[in-house]
Amino acid sequence: MADNNFDGIKIRNLYKIFGPEAQVHVEAVKKGRTKTELNERFGHVLGLKDINLDMPSGNIQVIMGLSGSGKSTLIRHINRLIDPTAGEVLVNGVDVVKMNESELREFRRHQTAMVFQKFALLPHRCVLDNTLFGLDVQGVSRSHSIDVAMRWIERVGLKGFEEKYPNQLSGGMQQRVGLARALANDAPVLLMDEAYSALDPLIRTDMQTVLLDIQKEIKKTIVFITHDLDEALRLGDKIAILRDGEVIQQGTSQDIVLRPADDYIANFVREVNRGRVIHVDAVMQPVSAGQPVNGATVLAGSSIEDAIKIIAREDHKDLVVIDPAGVPLGTVDLKRLASAAVSLH
Amino acid sequence: MDWFNEFPHMNDESLRQLKLSIDNAFRTFTRNYGDFIEGLFTPLAKFLIWAERLMTQTQWPIILIAIVAIAWFASRSLKVVVGTMVTLLLIGYFDMWMDAMRTISMIFVCTVISIVVGLPIGIAMSRSDRLQKIVSPVLDVMQTMPSFVYLIPVVMLLGIGRVPGLIAVVIYALPPMIRLTDLGIRLVDRDVLEAADAFGSSRWQKLKNIQLPLALPTIMAGINQTIMMALAMVVIASMIGVQGLGQPVLKAIANQYFTLGIFNGLAIVGIAIIFDRVSQAYGERLQKHREIVHG
Ligand SMILES: Nc1ncnc2c1ncn2[C@@H]1O[C@H](COP(=O)(O)OP(=O)(O)OP(=O)(O)O)[C@@H](O)[C@H]1O
Ligand SMILES: [Mg+2]
Secondary structure, three states: OOOOOOOOEEEEEEEEEEOOOHHHHHHHHHOOOOHHHHHHHHOOEEEEEEEEEEEOOOOEEEEEOOOOOOHHHHHHHHOOOOOOOEEEEEEOOEEHHHOOHHHHHHHHHHOEEEEOOOOOOOOOOOHHHHHOHHHHHHOOOHHHHHHHHHHHHHHOOOOOOOOOOHHHOOHHHHHHHHHHHHHHOOOOEEEEOOOOOOOOHHHHHHHHHHHHHHHHHHOOEEEEEEOOHHHHHHHOOEEEEEEOOEEEEEEOHHHHHHOOOOHHHHHHHHOOOHHHHOEHHHOOEEOOOOOOOOOOEEEOOOEHHHHHHHHHHHOOOEEEEEOOOOOEEEEEEHHHHHHHHHOOO | OHHHHOOOOOOHHHHHHHHHHHHHHHHHHHHHHHHHHHHHOHHHHHHHHHHHHHHHHOOHHHHHHHHHHHHHHHHOOHHHHHHHHHHHHHHHHOOOHHHHHHHHHHHHHHHHHHHHHHHHHHHHHHHOHHHHHHHHHHHHHHHHOOHHHHHHHHHHHHOOOHHHHHHHHHHHHHHHHHHHHHHHHHOOOHHHHHHHHHOOOOHHHHHHHHHHHHHHHHHHHHHHHHHHHHHHOHHHHHOOOOOOOHHHHHHHHHHOOHHHHHHHHHHHHHHHHHHHHHHHHHHHHHOHHHHOOOO
16 A cells, blocks of 8 residues: 655745734745744734755654644645645645645545544544545445445454444544544545544553554555654654744654754653663664674664663673674664663763 | 703604605505515415315324324434323314314424525525624514514515415524524534545535534524424414414404413414424434433
8 A cells, every 4th residue: 555656745945924914924034033023013923934844755754842833733734724824835746735726625535634633523423434534525435435444443443333423432442533534545644633642641652553553554654743752752753843833853763862953852852761762773883894793683773772681681791783684783882872871961 | 952852853744755655665566576476485385285285184193193103203202202192182172173283284384494595594604704794683683573563564565365474484483593503503613624624525515514414403403493483473473364273362362262262372382392392302312422422
């Protein structure tokens, strides 16, 4: 099901100003008028400022930020539930901003699917009918949509609940329906706006696992919004951090944790379990290729915690980091691992 | 100080002239277009007569069984069904069956027309704040204007009979249908609507899949109100020739027949309660899926 020829999502110079005369103010904002000034002197809200993001196909892009930082606003530009004030949103090379009403409708039907923080299920429809909602809107025949929907209902672990109504389900189960509904669309882009924020921690971890498992098969371009750094680090192939409508850092989880761009992010990062997040390759001492492997090894991409476990278990002083083919990339010793795990910032 | 003691009004002659010219204009309009307008309403008249024949010419046991069956399928409540049956039997026993059937057929037709007219207006209103601002005061007028007053132009245009009665009843009974349709649609959860948009629903799909089903309980309340108001108009409409339980009441007022008035009055109340309970129970059943809330 992977879309090999899907070109991902590119956001270019995106601005959003809320208020009746947004167009008038966008130039001033480009020239440096601040959010506070715009708000206090002109009564307009600067929602997004000069957003540039590249989300390659098949990746999970996490967008993180505190409440009010503009996460929902940003994700709603990708399927144009919100119109931008300026800028481009290219999905598979096509600018969503320029679409007319019917093009936009077709685009939403076939190119995107969305999962919502408050589930937004149809209360008057049972699980099955909720799941096939997207297909119903597309005009797919009922018998085919039932097949597809049943498959996804089973995949998210709701087999046997097809006839239940949303109100008869717990929050976690409702969001499984939300996920199944989105997946049934088989769209290349999956938009998830704080999809798991309303769930309690255990169920949330559970749902993250469900998503990661499914993503291995389907390889969609997923935009996942969260205000939880642990969730971001666990899910995100790439992470962008938003503050006051601006992207203040983007990169991999390693970039964010090891090289926070400013104090704001460093503050965030302080609370994470570095041992589980940082990879051995990020702290290893590189070796020249072709050096023979002796002693214990650890696979590149493993966490520091895993490496320490191996050392503790097998009584080695250091480990060789190897790639999947067995080629040694570098070495790590306990001191290196320990100092990375506790952060010396 | 004259102007202080007595309100300085338009002078009598001009006022008389004003009323006279409006009356004349309307009368001319009636003379010229009366037949044409009456023609427009012939399908209504046919519908009404068909419904009345159906109710009055079918043998009473069949009607009784049919109504009780409808009550059962709509409400699934034994209490409602037994109440319906007893009320109808009593009405028949006190020799008001025919009048009751005429009234019920009238109410049925009025309700159908109110739904057919009110639903689209309510939907349109929910989509445009401007339209709502325009229609809302009109509905206020329709509801508060003493019903006798708008009987006058209706009678002038269409004479005395069923159709003018029908129109008078519909004018009176329509506003709750429109208002509650509008309200119901406006109250639909915005998150669910956003989801519908996100999946690419067209306007019609949104209306059909989301707005109408979710507004249905409110719309049902509107239909219930409409039925009640139509029943309340039955006596007044009988003044312009609508047959049914209203006519004996009118006769009772004119001749001070206390018991006749009470009997027919109670029959109207009985029918009102049947309609009310059945339609309410149906409305509640429609939203079963809302009741079972997970803890
Ligand atoms: N329609 C609107 N009109 C005016 N301001 C708005 C509008 N929508 C959003 N905003 C403002 O834009 C900013 C970003 O809102 P947004 O909902 O995108 O935040 P968020 O990051 O999703 O927050 P949360 O975590 O609470 O969901 C907020 O300051 C909000 O008040
Ligand atoms: Mg949000």
